[in-house]
Amino acid sequence: MLEKAKVSFFLAGRSITRGNKGITIFTIFVLTLIFVQLVLFSSMLAGVTLKFNELMVDYQTGNVVIEPEEEQRYIEDASALQKKIESLPRVLGTTARLKTSGNFRYKEKEIGGTVYGIDPMDESFVTAIEDAIISGEFLSRPDRGEIILGREVSGGFGALMESRSLGGVEVGDTVELTIEGKTREFRVKGIYTTRYFMADASAYINRADLEEMLGVEGQDLAQEIAVRTTAGTDEYETRMALLSLGVRENIRTWHEFAGILRLIENTLGLIRNIMNAIGLLIAFVIIFVVIYVNIVNKKRQIGVQKAIGIEQNVIVASFVLQAMLYAGTGVILGYCFMRFGLAPYTVAHPVEIPLGTMSLKLDDAEAINRAVLLFLASIVGSVIPAYKLAQKDLLELIWDK
Amino acid sequence: MENERENERENERENESGIQKNDTIIEGMDIVRTFRMGEVQVRALRGVSVKIRRGEFVAIMGPSGSGKTTLLNQLGILDTPNSGKVVIDGTDTSALSEKEKGKFRLHNLGYVFQDYALLPELNAAENVYLSLMMQGKSKVEYESAAAEILTAVGLGDRLAQLPSKMSGGQQQRVSIARALAHSPIILFADEPCANLDSETSKEVLDLFKKFNTEYGQTIVMVTHEEWHAAYTDRVIKLKDGMLE
Numbered sequence: 096m097l098e099k100a101k102v103s104f105f106l107a108g109r110s111i112t113r114g115n116k117g118i119t120i121f122t123i124f125v126l127t128l129i130f131v132q133l134v135l136f137s138s139m140l141a142g143v144t145l146k147f148n149e150l151m152v153d154y155q156t157g158n159v160v161i162e163p164e165e166e167q168r169y170i171e172d173a174s175a176l177q178k179k180i181e182s183l184p185r186v187l188g189t190t191a192r193l194k195t196s197g198n199f200r201y202k203e204k205e206i207g208g209t210v211y212g213i214d215p216m217d218e219s220f221v222t223a224i225e226d227a228i229i230s231g232e233f234l235s236r237p238d239r240g241e242i243i244l245g246r247e248v249s250g251g252f253g254a255l256m257e258s259r260s261l262g263g264v265e266v267g268d269t270v271e272l273t274i275e276g277k278t279r280e281f282r283v284k285g286i287y288t289t290r291y292f293m294a295d296a297s298a299y300i301n302r303a304d305l306e307e308m309l310g311v312e313g314q315d316l317a318q319e320i321a322v323r324t325t326a327g328t329d330e331y332e333t334r335m336a337l338l339s340l341g342v343r344e345n346i347r348t349w350h351e352f353a354g355i356l357r358l359i360e361n362t363l364g365l366i367r368n369i370m371n372a373i374g375l376l377i378a379f380v381i382i383f384v385v386i387y388v389n390i391v392n393k394k395r396q397i398g399v400q401k402a403i404g405i406e407q408n409v410i411v412a413s414f415v416l417q418a419m420l421y422a423g424t425g426v427i428l429g430y431c432f433m434r435f436g437l438a439p440y441t442v443a444h445p446v447e448i449p450l451g452t453m454s455l456k457l458d459d460a461e462a463i464n465r466a467v468l469l470f471l472a473s474i475v476g477s478v479i480p481a482y483k484l485a486q487k488d489l490l491e492l493i494w495d496k
Numbered sequence: 497m498e499n500e501r502e503n504e505r506e507n508e509r510e511n512e513s514g515i516q517k518n519d520t521i522i523e524g525m526d527i528v529r530t531f532r533m534g535e536v537q538v539r540a541l542r543g544v545s546v547k548i549r550r551g552e553f554v555a556i557m558g559p560s561g562s563g564k565t566t567l568l569n570q571l572g573i574l575d576t577p578n579s580g581k582v583v584i585d586g587t588d589t590s591a592l593s594e595k596e597k598g599k600f601r602l603h604n605l606g607y608v609f610q611d612y613a614l615l616p617e618l619n620a621a622e623n624v625y626l627s628l629m630m631q632g633k634s635k636v637e638y639e640s641a642a643a644e645i646l647t648a649v650g651l652g653d654r655l656a657q658l659p660s661k662m663s664g665g666q667q668q669r670v671s672i673a674r675a676l677a678h679s680p681i682i683l684f685a686d687e688p689c690a691n692l693d694s695e696t697s698k699e700v701l702d703l704f705k706k707f708n709t710e711y712g713q714t715i716v717m718v719t720h721e722e723w724h725a726a727y728t729d730r731v732i733k734l735k736d737g738m739l740e
């Protein structure tokens with residue numbers, strides 16, 4: 096048994112070191128490309144997911160969001176609760192928001208969107224909206240009747256859905272906002288973009304303005320309190336700390352808001368699986384063809400080996416080992432290319448995609464999974480032609496031209 | 497008295513070394529081999545019976561197409577006859593499976609082909625020791641055996657050379673070394689000198705002769721050169737697939 100393996104390894108090794116270098120390099124190159132192709136889409140998906148999550152945390156949810164208790168519309172005594180939460184050592188800030196959907200109108204155009212009523216100072220401690228301003232300025236506390244619009248609401252500044260926007264509102268213009276039947280005019284103080292379509296379809300006004308429009312002035316109500324913790328704090332721990340503070344409201348970590356994203360991920364995941372299947376099939380066919388051509392050229396040698404008394408299995412195994420080595424090298428090169436080349440490059444130079452910018456994120460578990468599949472494809476792709484040929488009559492192998 | 501004792505000792509020695517010129521080492525019985533080429537049947541061998549004794553150097557001769565190669569392939573169990581059988585050293589090879597035949601060839605038979613048939617990716621020593629490796633010999637054993645036999649064929653200084661860097665004569669000597677490395681019961685050679693000039697042919701034949709006389713190596717060689725016959729003990733003549 097051992098001597099058989101030894102002979103297989105010996106023949107495979109010599110074939111690689113002394114065989115046609117061009118064929119070896121070509122085969123490995125092709126397998127490298129196939130591996131990259133197999134992990135690329137997953138990496139893109141992972142990159143988009145990561146970006147989405149960052150975005151959500153940075154511009155919307157913070158790390159943890161507190162929502163009204165079951166069956167309640169508002170969180171009561173919001174500022175007291177904020178103070179209590181801010182006393183926790185790992186909490187950097189909290190922002191209490193009112194949130195509703197409204198209708199924007201500018202000249203002939205009218206669209207719907209989400210409107211947040213915020214305390215601008217508090218908001219700046221939790222989210223980065225203030226840094227996302229591309230025109231004008233962010234709100235300040237005493238501002239009344241002023242509004243910050245997302246790029247998708249204003250139109251212009253490279254908005255994606257220009258036709259479904261207000262068509263080019265600029266700072267200083269006045270827009271009409273209708274909430275629950277009440278209409279008021281707001282002066283546009285600033286326009287922001289997170290570069291992500293969904294986050295850019297909202298608007299911010301002072302909480303006092305929204306309280307007034309909702310008819311809840313001076314009641315210290317909020318619909319959500321977003322909490323920002325120090326970097327690296329586990330959200331689960333934050334939740335525990337909040338519970339032990341006696342917070343009875345609904346506490347949700349940002350992960351729980353990734354629901355829509357998961358839906359997108361699942362849809363894209365299906366596409367990814369189809370692409371993987373196609374990729375593997377191509378891998379299989381290419382490996383099959385390359386190994387087949389390689390083996391057919393060695394017909395005579397196989398015949399001679401059989402004549403000498405080298406077992407058929409040993410001969411087949413020598414070709415399979417070769418294919419496995421090619422696949423292994425291809426996987427390693429492909430992995431290195433992704434891990435140390437393409438992925439870091441896209442981190443340094445993010446790719447512009449319709450949703451915003453994207454960097455590749457290589458997931459090791461996925462990479463291992465693809466490597467195993469590619470390996471299996473190379474085994475099957477080499478066993479079949481090698482076995483078919485080695486089984487032939489040895490005189491035929493030696494003398495057939 | 498003295499002479500008888502001497503004789504007895506001689507016999508004993510022969511027994512020990514296994515050299516008994518008179519016992520049959522290989523016997524082909526009524527071998528028929530027919531090839532089918534489309535509609536036509538080619539009767540390459542039509543009932544050939546041969547006996548070869550241990551230690552013999554036999555030539556198979558005959559015109560082109562007379563069935564020499566086919567006969568050698570049957571005797572060397574590289575091919576299977578349609579009827580008849582081949583018994584080698586007491587083993588009825590017709591009873592062996594393909595796998596067993598492979599094993600039998602590996603341990604007991606050696607081949608020299610007309611065009612050397614060396615494995616191009618292996619150097620001289622590796623070509624020679626491949627079968628020993630397959631037999632499960634240790635690295636030390638097979639490497640020293642290869643060096644020894646290559647030295648015996650005059651290539652002791654070319655162990656690591658690749659076949660592509662060698663002349664035809666050198667390649668054929670590697671192939672002889674390969675065929676002999678595992679001390680086969682019989683060495684089969686199909687026109688080993690066909691691609692060599694007469695000078696090199698002589699060297700190769702001398703080598704065969706040397707192994708035959710010095711080590712008692714049984715050799716069955718196909719040739720169509722009349723002058724080769726002088727090197728051998730006996731000639732088996734074929735014509736149209738039958739003994740002449």
Ligand SMILES: Nc1ncnc2c1ncn2[C@@H]1O[C@H](COP(=O)(O)OP(=O)(O)O)[C@@H](O)[C@H]1O
Pocket residue numbers: 531532533538539540558559560561562563564565566567
């Ligand atoms: N594999 C084969 N298929 C068909 N015909 C064959 C095959 N091998 C040999 N023959 C035929 O058998 C006859 C004997 O061939 P061979 O033994 O090679 O002759 P020799 O070696 O004496 O020249 C020839 O007519 C040859 O064409």
Ligand SMILES: [Mg+2]
Pocket residue numbers: 564565566
């Ligand atoms: Mg012939």
